[in-house]
Amino acid sequence: MTAISTPKLTVVGAGYVGATCAHLAALKNLAPEICLIDIAEGRPQGIALDMNQSAAIECFSSRVVGTNDPRDTYGSDVFIVTAGLPRKPGMSRSDLLEVNGNVMKSVAEYIRAGSPEAIVIVVTNPLDSMVTLMRHSLGFPARRVIGMAGVLDAARYSWFLSEAMGTAVQDVDAMVMGAHGDSMVPMAERCTVNGIGVLDLLDRDAIEAMGERTKGGGGEIVKLLKTGSAWFAPASGAVAMAGSILRDEKRMLPCACLLNGEYGIENLYMGVPAILGASGVERIVELPLRTESRALLQKTAGAIHEDVLAMRDLGLF
Incomplete structure (x- = not known):
């Protein structure tokens, strides 16, 4: 295969990790459109607007789109999934299983519905468990569901x-x-x-x-x-x-x-x-x-x- 032409990248979760992912991807011009989605109303839109206003200074051409609507992610070639609860002092990654597991199942629903050919990179902890659950929920070939660790x-x-x-x-x-x-x-x-x-x-x-x-x-x-x-x-x-x-x-x-x-x-x-x-x-x-x-x-x-x-x-x- 060759590089994906006119690709679309979606970052799920507009917390620190997700926002930084979107910013780095824009700086590297990884895709003409980078979608940043979060359940918090206004947060991904505000982050996207701020990033886009830095484009003239940083000289990148990617456009960041902030949204709360899963339909805006449809047609994405790659997803980076960062959504979920971060660890707090004294917590192990395994403590996060239930809450973040439900997040993975929710995200998988709209990935499967609107981007059935996408490749999914899971960042959410506990990583090995969450990527296992994501692949099970999506039903995608294993080569298209990967964990970042x-x-x-x-x-x-x-x-x-x-x-x-x-x-x-x-x-x-x-x-x-x-x-x-x-x-x-x-x-x-x-x-x-x-x-x-x-x-x-x-x-x-x-x-x-x-x-x-x-x-x-x-x-x-x-x-x-x-x-x-x-x-x-x-x-x-x-x-x-x-x-x-x-x-x-x-x-x-x-x-x-x-x-x-x-x-x-x-x-x-x-x-x-x-x-x-x-x-x-x-x-x-x-x-x-x-x-x-x-x-x-x-x-x-x-x-x-x-x-x-x-x-x-x-x-x-």
Whole structure:
């Protein structure tokens, strides 16, 4: 496939993450029309007007449309779904299952009705559970329903490693797999700085410390903010994924994909490296893993499966 001509992008949720997604997408001219939808009357319209008035200064040609009407999203090629309740101090991602699960089901209804060929990127937490529910609610092929987490977690890992080594973060290429949460698996053996393995540049204890900090990266921000959670880096991750799809860039990015035998895991969404292009997930990249890393992936799979069972108990699907 080739890049989508005259694409339409919709961002669901005009909170900090959603608004930042719309802004970044406009700055990058990802689509002629970027729809920003929210249930709060006036909020997406006001944000859109403000963004459009910056176009002459920032020199972008995308037009942001703010709306409360799902019909305005119809015909979208890509959705970035950020709607839902953010974490508060002391809350785990799993605490959000019921409330955000109902949001996913509501959003899925109008995506299915008006954009049946769309590719959907889920950002809402708890991520692995919400993307599972979104795909179940939509009934779309798994390649067209993806979760944004690995790009964010890898970016956090890159930042922490660059600080520890005193190197430019642009030269750090990090990889994180598994769930988006405390059981994620930072892959130290797959991290490099301009082609040089991190294991050759930093001692094991320091690498372990940076991995642990990555696992708690979102919670660290929540504690500092006291109200709300991260938005700049999550938005950057989602827009990177959307850009690879809309422009058929075929970037290899870590994201939550439905596994069917890859890494020995069946019928479960989990963060893995994948090639993203105009058809969505074009290929899941299966890496040879050390025994320890493979065991950790199985552990994180168990944590995701528990949340899926909890959603069933709640009657979400």
